[in-house]
Amino acid sequence: MKFLIVNGPNINMLGVREPDIYGTLTYEGLCDTIAQAARGMGVEVEFFQSNSEGDIVTAIQNALGRMDGIVINPAAYTHTSVAILDALKAVALPAAEVHISDVTRREAFRQRSFAGMACRYHFVGEGRDGYVHALETLKRDIEGSLIILHAMPRSEWEACRAVGAVGAHLPEGGFLHCSPVEYFWRVAPGHYADGGDYVLLCIDVKKVPAPVKWEAGPHNPSRYYPHIYGACPVSAVTAVLPLRMDSRGQFLKNPELSGYENR
Numbered sequence: 267m268k269f270l271i272v273n274g275p276n277i278n279m280l281g282v283r284e285p286d287i288y289g290t291l292t293y294e295g296l297c298d299t300i301a302q303a304a305r306g307m308g309v310e311v312e313f314f315q316s317n318s319e320g321d322i323v324t325a326i327q328n329a330l331g332r333m334d335g336i337v338i339n340p341a342a343y344t345h346t347s348v349a350i351l352d353a354l355k356a357v358a359l360p361a362a363e364v365h366i367s368d369v370t371r372r373e374a375f376r377q378r379s380f381a382g383m384a385c386r387y388h389f390v391g392e393g394r395d396g397y398v399h400a401l402e403t404l405k406r407d408i409e410g411s412l413i414i415l416h417a418m419p420r421s422e423w424e425a426c427r428a429v430g431a432v433g434a435h436l437p438e439g440g441f442l443h444c445s446p447v448e449y450f451w452r453v454a455p456g457h458y459a460d461g462g463d464y465v466l467l468c469i470d471v472k473k474v475p476a477p478v479k480w481e482a483g484p485h486n487p488s489r490y491y492p493h494i495y496g497a498c499p500v501s502a503v504t505a506v507l508p509l510r511m512d513s514r515g516q517f518l519k520n521p522e523l524s525g526y527e528n529r
C-alpha cells in the first residue's frame with residue numbers, strides 16, 4: 267500500500283516559522299517521523315512539498331494509478347484553493363486532511379477548508395502525530411477494518427432502525443459522538459455504567475456518507491475521537507453488540523471487537 271504525503275506552502279519552513287504555533291520540528295524531521303511510522307505499518311510513503319498551487323494540483327493528479335491514498339496538509343491553500351479540491355475530487359483517492367495546528371481555534375479565515383471537502387478524514391491540532399494518525403486511519407479504511415463505535419439505549423436503536431438512520435434529527439452543525447475501539451472502554455464508565463440496556467453499534471466508516479472528523483476529546487486534548495457530521499445510515503452499522511458488565515461493574519470487552527483497535 268502506498269501513500270502520497272502532500273504538504274503545501276511554508277511547511278518547508280517548519281522549525282523556523284512561528285514555533286509557538288507549529289513547534290520546533292523541521293520539515294525533514296517531520297518526514298523522518300512519518301517514514302519511520304510508515305515502515306512500522308508496512309506501508310510505503312512518497313513525500314511532496316511545494317509552495318505553488320499548480321504544482322500541488324499536478325502532484326495530486328500524478329497520484330492516480332500510483333497511490334492508494336493521499337494525506338494532505340494544503341497549508342494556506344486549504345482556505346482558498348478550489349483547484350486543489352477539484353484535483354482531489356478528480357483522482358477520488360481516499361484522502362485525509364491534516365493540520366499541525368488546531369485551525370478550528372484560530373482566525374475566522376482559517377475556518378473554511380476547500381480541500382477538506384474531498385477528504386474522508388480530518389486531523390487537526392495533533393502536530394506531527396496527525397500525519398501518522400491519518401496514515402493509520404487510511405490504511406485501516408482501505409483494508410476494510412476501520413470500525414468506530416457508538417453506544418445508545420437499545421430502545422433508541424430500535425427507533426433509529428425504524429427511520430433507517432442514526433442521528434437523523436441532528437441539530438444544524440451537530441454531530442454523532444463516536445469512539446475508536448481502543449478508547450471506547452475508557453469512556454464507557456463515564457456514560458453507560460448506570461445499568462441501562464445499551465447496545466454498541468459498530469460503524470463501518472466507509473459506508474458513512476457524511477464527513478467523519480477526528481477531533482480532540484473534551485477531557486483529554488491528545489485523544490482524538492471520530493465525529494460524524496450528519497446522519498449515519500443503518501446500513502453502515504455492521505454489528506450491534508450488547509454492552510455488558512461483570513459483577514464488579516467492569517465492562518466486558520466484546521470478543522468480536524478484538525483486532526479492530528485503530529491506534
Ligand code: DQA
Nearest residue numbers: 276339341342365366367376
Ligand atoms: C496549517 C494551518 C493553515 O491555516 C496555515 O496556513 C498553514 C499550516 C497547519 O498545518 O496548521 O500554513 O495548515
